[in-house]
Amino acid sequence: MVAVDDQDTVIGTVMSGYDGHRGWLYYVAVSASWQSKGIGKALVSEAEASLKALGCVKTQLMVRGDNTAVLQFYDSLGYSVADAMVSGKRLDA
Numbered sequence: 001m002v003a004v005d006d007q008d009t010v011i012g013t014v015m016s017g018y019d020g021h022r023g024w025l026y027y028v029a030v031s032a033s034w035q036s037k038g039i040g041k042a043l044v045s046e047a048e049a050s051l052k053a054l055g056c057v058k059t060q061l062m063v064r065g066d067n068t069a070v071l072q073f074y075d076s077l078g079y080s081v082a083d084a085m086v087s088g089k090r091l092d093a
Contacts, residue, residue, distance in 0.1 A: 001046055003030070003039050012039040016047040016059070023051035023059035044077055062086065 003012035012030040016023060025047055030039045051059055061079070063070050071081070 001043060001050075003034075003043055005034075012043050014043040014047045016051055018051055018054050018056050023048075023054075023056040025059060025061040028061070040073065041077065 001014050001016075002010050005011050010031075011034045014028045015026040017026065018024075025044065028040060028043060028047075030043070048059060060082070061074065063074065065071075
């Protein structure tokens with residue numbers, strides 16, 4: 001999903017996915033000059049509604065632990081930090 005201004009310039013994005021078990025939000029971003037105007041909240045809300053329409057009852061996302069501003073944003077939307085570890089593997093090495 002994208003948010004655009006009145007000149008069709010992209011000012012925000014969110015990508016969501018559903019694996020049949022839980023939903024995920026990816027790439028939530030809002031242009032700096034449009035932040036704190038409700039664009040991010042609207043994008044997350046629309047993504048949640050589309051996931052719910054698919055039967056999804058829980059959604060998750062990942063945020064770096066030191067990104068406190070973004071963690072506060074998601075906290076204001078009802079998200080809470082989960083006690084989980086994330087493992088990764090580079091495939092290009």
